[in-house]
Amino acid sequence: MTGLHRRPIVSVIGDSRLAEDDIRLALARRTGPLLVDHGYVVMTGGMGGVMHAALEGGHESANWSVGCCIGLIPGTDPDNSDVSKAADIVIPTGLDHARNLVVAQSDAVIAIGGGAGTLSEMAYAWIQRRLIIALRCEGWSDRLADERIDKRLRYPEVNDDRVYGADTAEEAVALAQELGPLYRRRHRSIAG
Numbered sequence: 001m002t003g004l005h006r007r008p009i010v011s012v013i014g015d016s017r018l019a020e021d022d023i024r025l026a027l028a029r030r031t032g033p034l035l036v037d038h039g040y041v042v043m044t045g046g047m048g049g050v051m052h053a054a055l056e057g058g059h060e061s062a063n064w065s066v067g068c069c070i071g072l073i074p075g076t077d078p079d080n081s082d083v084s085k086a087a088d089i090v091i092p093t094g095l096d097h098a099r100n101l102v103v104a105q106s107d108a109v110i111a112i113g114g115g116a117g118t119l120s121e122m123a124y125a126w127i128q129r130r131l132i133i134a135l136r137c138e139g140w141s142d143r144l145a146d147e148r149i150d151k152r153l154r155y156p157e158v159n160d161d162r163v164y165g166a167d168t169a170e171e172a173v174a175l176a177q178e179l180g181p182l183y184r185r186r187h188r189s190i191a192g
Contacts, residue, residue: 009041009070010176011103013121014050014112015139024113024137025053030169031110032057036068038173043106045099045121046071046087050112055086074099104128108176108183111163113139122149122163129154131183132163133172158182 012032018025032054035042042058044051051071058069071087073080074097078090093099100117103109104124108131111122119140125132126149134141145165155161164179166172 007039007041007068008107008180009043010035011043011106011109011121011125012050012054012112013045013103013109013118014114014141015118016045016047016049016051018049018113024050024135024139027112027135027137027169028053029057029060031112031172032059032069033061033064034169034173035110035176036061036063038177039063040107040176041068041070043070043072043103044084044087045103045117046073046084046090047082048084050114052084052086054112055084059086072099072103100124104130106130108133108180110172110176111135111139111141111144113137113141115139126150126154126163128187129183129185131176131179133166133175134163135166135169135172155182155185 028050032042036058055069066088069088071084071090073083073092076092076094078092100121101124104121109125111134134145136142136145144163148162164175
């Protein structure tokens with residue numbers, strides 16, 4: 001088929017449970033529509049908190065269409081009350097925490113806060129050579145912003161490869177646009 005174009009997928013990861021007035025929810029709600037505005041599909045772990053806010057925000061884009069907001073849930077029941085109702089597509093993985101590896105398989109990852117689950121997704125994304133952008137807000141995203149997760153040489157041609165820090169949703173999406181083309185290599189195996 002000619003003329004088809006795969007829309008790049010950006011995973012938005014972070015805390016699953018936050019108070020409604022938490023700044024991390026506002027950051028996620030702003031990140032979702034910006035991603036869709038710029039031609040990305042938003043993927044999350046499909047649950048509450050940052051995940052729901054990013055998916056909900058994606059629907060606010062004038063460019064939203066069905067399929068722009070994907071939830072990869074850890075369980076097997078897409079109708080579970082904990083699953084975000086803002087996901088256009090819900091993919092039940094049945095993998096529990098192991099689904100974090102699948103979430104990290106997107107073209108880029110934007111972390112907003114987060115605890116141990118977010119940390120695992122960031123580590124998987126690092127291993128898988130994905131572009132990682134971390135918003136400077138409470139949680140693992142702040143702790144890893146502008147740092148290297150380990151000393152491995154992921155992209156010899158990318159000077160100062162790291163988890164890129166951002167202060168705003170606008171800055172995070174701009175980094176995804178600017179740096180995304182540099183991060184196209186895919187992990188082949190542990191040996192290579």
